[in-house]
Amino acid sequence: MSSTYDAIIIGAGHNGLTCACYLAKAGLKVLVLDQYHTVGGMATTEEVTLPGFRSDMHAVGYQFASLSPAPQELGLASFGFELNRPEINFSHVFPDGGIISMHRDVEDTVNSISRYSKKDGETWRRWAQRFVEQKDQIAAWLNSSPASLAEATDQLAGMPGGMDEYRFENQSLRSWLNEQFEAEETRMFMGSFACHCAVSPDDDGGGHLAWLFSSLIQDLGNRFVKGGMHNLPLALASYLRSKGGQIRTGERVSKIIVKDGKATAVRLTTGEEIGVSKVVSSGTDPRQLIVDFLGEEQVGSELIQKMKRYEWGDGYMAVYLALEKPLSYKSGPDAGVSLYAHPSPPSLEYFSKIYSECRSGMLPATPFTVMCNESAVDPERAPEGKAVMKFIVLNVPYEIKGDATGKISARTWDEAKEAYADHIIDHITDAYAPDLRDLILKRVVHSPLDMERTMISAVRGTVTHGAFLPYESGDQRPLPGLGQYQMPVPNVYLCGSGAHPGGGISMAPGRNAAQVILRDLKLQ
Ligand SMILES: Cc1cc2nc3c(=O)[nH]c(=O)nc-3n(C[C@H](O)[C@H](O)[C@H](O)COP(=O)(O)OP(=O)(O)OC[C@H]3O[C@@H](n4cnc5c(N)ncnc54)[C@H](O)[C@@H]3O)c2cc1C
Numbered sequence: 001m002s003s004t005y006d007a008i009i010i011g012a013g014h015n016g017l018t019c020a021c022y023l024a025k026a027g028l029k030v031l032v033l034d035q036y037h038t039v040g041g042m043a044t045t046e047e048v049t050l051p052g053f054r055s056d057m058h059a060v061g062y063q064f065a066s067l068s069p070a071p072q073e074l075g076l077a078s079f080g081f082e083l084n085r086p087e088i089n090f091s092h093v094f095p096d097g098g099i100i101s102m103h104r105d106v107e108d109t110v111n112s113i114s115r116y117s118k119k120d121g122e123t124w125r126r127w128a129q130r131f132v133e134q135k136d137q138i139a140a141w142l143n144s145s146p147a148s149l150a151e152a153t154d155q156l157a158g159m160p161g162g163m164d165e166y167r168f169e170n171q172s173l174r175s176w177l178n179e180q181f182e183a184e185e186t187r188m189f190m191g192s193f194a195c196h197c198a199v200s201p202d203d204d205g206g207g208h209l210a211w212l213f214s215s216l217i218q219d220l221g222n223r224f225v226k227g228g229m230h231n232l233p234l235a236l237a238s239y240l241r242s243k244g245g246q247i248r249t250g251e252r253v254s255k256i257i258v259k260d261g262k263a264t265a266v267r268l269t270t271g272e273e274i275g276v277s278k279v280v281s282s283g284t285d286p287r288q289l290i291v292d293f294l295g296e297e298q299v300g301s302e303l304i305q306k307m308k309r310y311e312w313g314d315g316y317m318a319v320y321l322a323l324e325k326p327l328s329y330k331s332g333p334d335a336g337v338s339l340y341a342h343p344s345p346p347s348l349e350y351f352s353k354i355y356s357e358c359r360s361g362m363l364p365a366t367p368f369t370v371m372c373n374e375s376a377v378d379p380e381r382a383p384e385g386k387a388v389m390k391f392i393v394l395n396v397p398y399e400i401k402g403d404a405t406g407k408i409s410a411r412t413w414d415e416a417k418e419a420y421a422d423h424i425i426d427h428i429t430d431a432y433a434p435d436l437r438d439l440i441l442k443r444v445v446h447s448p449l450d451m452e453r454t455m456i457s458a459v460r461g462t463v464t465h466g467a468f469l470p471y472e473s474g475d476q477r478p479l480p481g482l483g484q485y486q487m488p489v490p491n492v493y494l495c496g497s498g499a500h501p502g503g504g505i506s507m508a509p510g511r512n513a514a515q516v517i518l519r520d521l522k523l524q
Helices: 012-024 106-114 120-144 149-158 162-170 173-180 184-196 206-220 230-244 286-294 302-308 348-359 411-430 449-455 510-521
Strands: 001-012 030-033 088-093 099-103 246-248 253-259 262-268 274-280 317-322 338-343 369-373 388-396 439-447 492-494
Touching: 001 012, 001 099, 001 246, 012 030, 012 184, 012 274, 012 510, 030 230, 088 184, 088 206, 099 184, 120 184, 120 206, 149 492, 173 184, 173 206, 173 348, 173 369, 173 510, 184 206, 184 338, 184 348, 184 388, 184 492, 230 369, 253 286, 274 286, 274 411, 274 510, 286 492, 302 449, 317 449, 348 388, 411 439, 411 449, 439 449, 492 510
Parallel strands: 001 030, 001 274, 030 246, 088 338, 274 492
Antiparallel strands: 088 099, 253 262, 262 274, 317 388, 317 439, 338 369, 369 388
16 A cells, blocks of 8 residues: 555545645645546646637636635635636627627616616616625525535525525526516526526526526626636645645546445555545545445445436537637627627527427537637637637537437437537527638537546536436435535545535535534544
């Protein structure tokens, strides 16, 4: 056995690193292991198309992390971490050239919505204000261990208006949008962020999620990390090293060795075993931790069966683009300087159709594609005068059983992905951005399968280590009984997006798990 550490963290995603930083800050000797060639997991920036074109490979928007105390507590600004905020957070563009934008100032957003409905503009002002009033409460909820289901329900039942809150938290996107907004354009503008989380118009909780995401962005901005999202995990890694922590990349973990009910070592796929005296914490997806690293012998057959039925959600595809020059949109210049442009027709049925196609295994005919204008907001990501963009194609099937485009006969992603990307580029060129096709210098497509191949925790091409479902949220995430970060082997913890509050860049699962670990070790 090689040397022994106080704590081993499996996975150098931003959550694993966050957990590692807090443990090292408390004086523990920490080692982080990751299978990929660099730290960051689904928060890296790479020159995937051409030299000088720096693409965020996964996350672009720094959203829920805006409510995290971690950057300040860890002094990440001294390690090269810097945030910027675009003037226009995102825009929804319609095929007729129409547009609604979420501006920095809520009154500008209200005016933009009011072009379609004055009443909707005023309604949005009220919903945006609601976030401002609840912000501290929401931050506290994100950045602490979840209440049990019984406690959370009691709390709601006991507070004035609690049952209305309960209703809202469970309301579908369609129900909330139809109840609150009259113009179909506003409904699409507000509803798109449920789609970001792979929540369909008729899934439970979609209304609340869309409000929370949109109003957070309205208040705090659709911020981005200067130079690329990778600078967040790189700053965390630098902090960790400054506290004596070590990181080994290119090392895949296969097993946690347990003796007398306690984790004592971690085994790599090379056969090397690394000793640990106090804690193992995993930032990987929960299936690997429970089924592979611990296994039935440690957790029992019931948990293995429950983990096997865990729902992952819908897959994603990414198209990375190097462009000759910045893209012009049919809707005008505001779309091109927004961090995201959301192209769609003004019809909620459009979203419904995508989900029904995707969930029945079809390649959606016109998938919802988030167009990320990365170099427009952060010019240093592309050579002067050129542009780098990413299209995140939301809600595509992991296994292709059919094709709603009517053009693609292949049924494996390796064979279908280029043709599907052609179809998407053609559609966006024709409907939203006429010069797109001609501006492309280089294009790289990552199918859901490619995402899973490079980033093992992107299970089935999903990005949040588990679907956003009420029964896989809070204290129920990842599974009932495992919602407090600690696993059935008491010195083993889950610190990735499979734990509360779930996926996205938030640093919250990593920080929350670290608080629990330090409490259990009586170090705080
Ligand atoms: C295309 C795309 C766009 C996105 N956009 C946004 C966005 O704009 N805003 C946002 O907030 N979120 C976004 N997300 C989601 C966000 O990136 C992820 O939810 C988040 O980064 C997950 O962080 P994590 O640390 O919990 O897990 P991960 O980043 O998945 O980290 C897990 C780590 O574990 C490692 N690992 C896995 N298995 C092993 C093993 N056996 N041995 C060793 N190491 C292992 C992996 O290599 C990885 O580094 C996006 C995701 C994608 C794919």
